Amino acid sequence: MIFESLAERLQNTFKKLKGKGKLDEKDVDEAMREVRVALLEADVNYKVVKDFVKKVKERAIGAEVLGSLTPGQQVIKIVNDELTELMGGTQSKITISSKPPTVVMLVGLQGAGKTTTVGKLGNQLRKQGRRPLLVAADVYRPAAIKQLKVLGEQLNIPVFSLGDKTNPVDIAKAAVEHAKSYGNDMVLIDTAGRLHINEELMEELKNIKESVKPHEILFVMDATTGQDAVNVAKTFDEQLGIDGVIITKLDGDTRGGAALSVKAVTGKPIKFVGMGEKLDALEPFFPDRMASRILGMGDVLSLIEKA
Amino acid sequence: MGFFSKLKEKLTKTREGFVEKIESLVTARKKIDEELYEELEEALIQSDVGINTALELVEELRRRVKERKVEDAAELKNILQEIITEVLMDDESRLELEKGKPNVIMVVGVNGVGKTTTIGKLAYQIKVGGRKVLLAAGDTFRAAAIDQLEIWSNRVGCDIIKHKENADPAAVVFDAIQAARARNIDVLIIDTAGRLHTKSNLMEELKKVYRVINREMPDAPHEVLLVLDATTGQNAISQAKLFGEAVGVTGIVLTKLDGTAKGGVIIGIKKELDVPVKLIGVGEQIEDLRPFKPGEFVEALFEK
Ligand SMILES: Nc1nc2c(ncn2[C@@H]2O[C@H](COP(=O)(O)OP(=O)(O)OP(=O)(O)O)[C@@H](O)[C@H]2O)c(=O)[nH]1
Ligand SMILES: Nc1nc2c(ncn2[C@@H]2O[C@H](COP(=O)(O)OP(=O)(O)OP(=O)(O)O)[C@@H](O)[C@H]2O)c(=O)[nH]1
Ligand SMILES: [Mg+2]
Ligand SMILES: [Mg+2]
Numbered sequence: 001m002i003f004e005s006l007a008e009r010l011q012n013t014f015k016k017l018k019g020k021g022k023l024d025e026k027d028v029d030e031a032m033r034e035v036r037v038a039l040l041e042a043d044v045n046y047k048v049v050k051d052f053v054k055k056v057k058e059r060a061i062g063a064e065v066l067g068s069l070t071p072g073q074q075v076i077k078i079v080n081d082e083l084t085e086l087m088g089g090t091q092s093k094i095t096i097s098s099k100p101p102t103v104v105m106l107v108g109l110q111g112a113g114k115t116t117t118v119g120k121l122g123n124q125l126r127k128q129g130r131r132p133l134l135v136a137a138d139v140y141r142p143a144a145i146k147q148l149k150v151l152g153e154q155l156n157i158p159v160f161s162l163g164d165k166t167n168p169v170d171i172a173k174a175a176v177e178h179a180k181s182y183g184n185d186m187v188l189i190d191t192a193g194r195l196h197i198n199e200e201l202m203e204e205l206k207n208i209k210e211s212v213k214p215h216e217i218l219f220v221m222d223a224t225t226g227q228d229a230v231n232v233a234k235t236f237d238e239q240l241g242i243d244g245v246i247i248t249k250l251d252g253d254t255r256g257g258a259a260l261s262v263k264a265v266t267g268k269p270i271k272f273v274g275m276g277e278k279l280d281a282l283e284p285f286f287p288d289r290m291a292s293r294i295l296g297m298g299d300v301l302s303l304i305e306k307a
Numbered sequence: 308m309g310f311f312s313k314l315k316e317k318l319t320k321t322r323e324g325f326v327e328k329i330e331s332l333v334t335a336r337k338k339i340d341e342e343l344y345e346e347l348e349e350a351l352i353q354s355d356v357g358i359n360t361a362l363e364l365v366e367e368l369r370r371r372v373k374e375r376k377v378e379d380a381a382e383l384k385n386i387l388q389e390i391i392t393e394v395l396m397d398d399e400s401r402l403e404l405e406k407g408k409p410n411v412i413m414v415v416g417v418n419g420v421g422k423t424t425t426i427g428k429l430a431y432q433i434k435v436g437g438r439k440v441l442l443a444a445g446d447t448f449r450a451a452a453i454d455q456l457e458i459w460s461n462r463v464g465c466d467i468i469k470h471k472e473n474a475d476p477a478a479v480v481f482d483a484i485q486a487a488r489a490r491n492i493d494v495l496i497i498d499t500a501g502r503l504h505t506k507s508n509l510m511e512e513l514k515k516v517y518r519v520i521n522r523e524m525p526d527a528p529h530e531v532l533l534v535l536d537a538t539t540g541q542n543a544i545s546q547a548k549l550f551g552e553a554v555g556v557t558g559i560v561l562t563k564l565d566g567t568a569k570g571g572v573i574i575g576i577k578k579e580l581d582v583p584v585k586l587i588g589v590g591e592q593i594e595d596l597r598p599f600k601p602g603e604f605v606e607a608l609f610e611k
Binding site: 040231255 | 359420448454458459472541545568569
């Protein structure tokens with residue numbers, strides 16, 4: 001069954017081994033087959049899983065079984081540690097320029113959650129005492145500008161727009177000028193959703209980057225993305241040079257394995273996660289929580305933490 | 308350009324990768340060995356088929372290879388194609404629209420998958436087919452969702468029933484059904500707010516909309532379409548299951564197939580839940596909606 005707990009499965013696999021002092025190769029092989037299945041069910045990219053399993057195997061073979069843990073728990077602990085490590089270990093924040101305004105641009109596929117996240121980020125920054133300006137640079141999607149304006153109204157944060165007949169590059173440039181004269185210290189640019197393989201639209205992003213030199217280009221990704229996450233993230237990174245990732249829609253039951261894949265492939269840190277449609281549902285990213293989520297572990301983890 | 312050459316062009320990106328991978332796999336070597344099966348399994352997984360379904364498909368492939376005493380590795384692709392087609396094939400799935408009465412189509416799905424856009428495209432197709440369409444702005448929650456649907460209704464040239472933002476969606480739907488009757492509408496399409504299938508309060512709201520439709524028109528909704536984003540991985544199975552339980556999904560629309568994602572998860576959904584894919588989305592423009600034809604789809608997927 002999909003989303004069955006890995007922890008549970010490993011517990012069963014290793015029940016018979018209770019009381020063993022060391023893990024041998026055969027035990028570990030068996031466990032790693034389960035780990036592989038669990039990661040793939042969680043949508044971690046196939047190649048990432050392959051490398052990961054190899055690495056964990058090396059560490060697990062011959063590892064001493066800690067007194068309070070069963071061999072199964074021991075393997076879970078190693079997997080959990082390695083996943084956490086792979087996702088960056090600690091929290092990353094966004095860069096604030098010493099010379100305001102700080103320009104942040106959000107990019108990603110259609111429907112990923114960019115516009116909503118621009119609102120959420122604005123809300124969070126304002127709570128920190130900053131004066132954000134939201135910029136409507138999506139001139140393609142029906143009612144995209146209106147959508148951002150509604151969010152701005154709800155938050156009482158200004159929205160910069162030149163309508164949908166102006167080139168997004170010019171909109172971005174004008175917005176930065178506007179921010180300078182009105183004292184907005186953060187400029188958050190909402191861009192249209194686009195496919196990574198759409199050359200014309202990717203070119204447009206490069207041109208925006210060229211003209212306003214954003215301090216942060218954040219790649220917004222839906223947590224439910226499957227195996228294709230690596231292609232998308234890699235292409236956005238290669239074409240634009242992203243500075244970080246925001247994973248949205250983590251408030252559901254997705255394991256969110258794509259988060260791991262994106263980090264593994266681009267090496268760029270995940271900076272925030274979206275936890276709902278409401279404008280305060282943006283949280284800092286914690287690699288350890290994400291790791292245990294990908295593994296689908298609940299109680300076992302707290303047990304391990306005590307060990 | 309004929310329909311299928313156009314579809315193929317749109318699917319080129321899908322074919323590259325998956326098909327090329329399989330082709331290079333099976334032509335690069337002649338012997339059928341364990342490694343070859345493993346690589347086929349890998350190609351399936353990379354298309355979001357999911358590990359369990361991939362294992363089942365490869366198991367069936369092995370069975371047929373043995374049964375037919377196949378020795379040429381180049382045959383494997385055809386057999387795998389045959390197996391997948393069979394899974395998707397077993398019912399011809401078209402939209403159930405009857406003549407001479409208001410048909411009601413309810414469109415549901417998680418956030419951002421393409422519901423509103425699909426409604427615009429579908430309304431256009433139905434209108435071009437000579438029927439009268441009405442849209443209902445049942446997403447009263449998301450910022451500017453009503454405006455978005457209204458822009459689509461203008462593009463299509465059809466009417467829209469809308470209330471204010473934050474109004475009760477059930478009330479919008481109630482009005483839309485009365486209007487559909489009064490205006491002699493053939494097809495009423497209802498937009499709903501995106502919601503995660505795990506949020507029970509939002510799913511209850513959706514059930515309520517369903518009940519109102521059903522109360523006002525006992526054989527409606529005639530279709531409940533679940534929109535799935537082709538870039539979604541294994542979570543789509545959970546989406547299909549829970550939306551199915553809540554409002555009885557009659558068909559799937561698989562969107563964003565113009566990207567590089569393969570949408571392989573629908574194979575598992577068809578196997579497990581037996582919900583047919585009825586339409587596919589291949590772009591953001593008004594014409595970018597196609598019927599899903601299993602045989603031809605898989606063929607296009609495997610063709611050079
Ligand atoms: N449940 C949930 N929904 C979210 C989250 N973030 C965004 N959404 C929803 O996802 C849908 C798409 O969000 P948008 O902000 O419009 O996405 P976008 O990337 O701007 O879309 P395009 O501009 O069309 O490319 C909306 O229904 C949002 O309310 C999240 O963290 N959780
Ligand atoms: N490339 C591509 N983009 C699509 C397709 N279908 C929809 N989109 C885009 O996906 C984004 C989200 O589409 P919407 O129709 O707003 O999605 P929705 O499900 O109504 O979203 P919510 O109402 O916020 O839950 C928009 O930018 C659409 O243009 C498709 O087939 N291909
Ligand atoms: Mg947007
Ligand atoms: Mg919508």
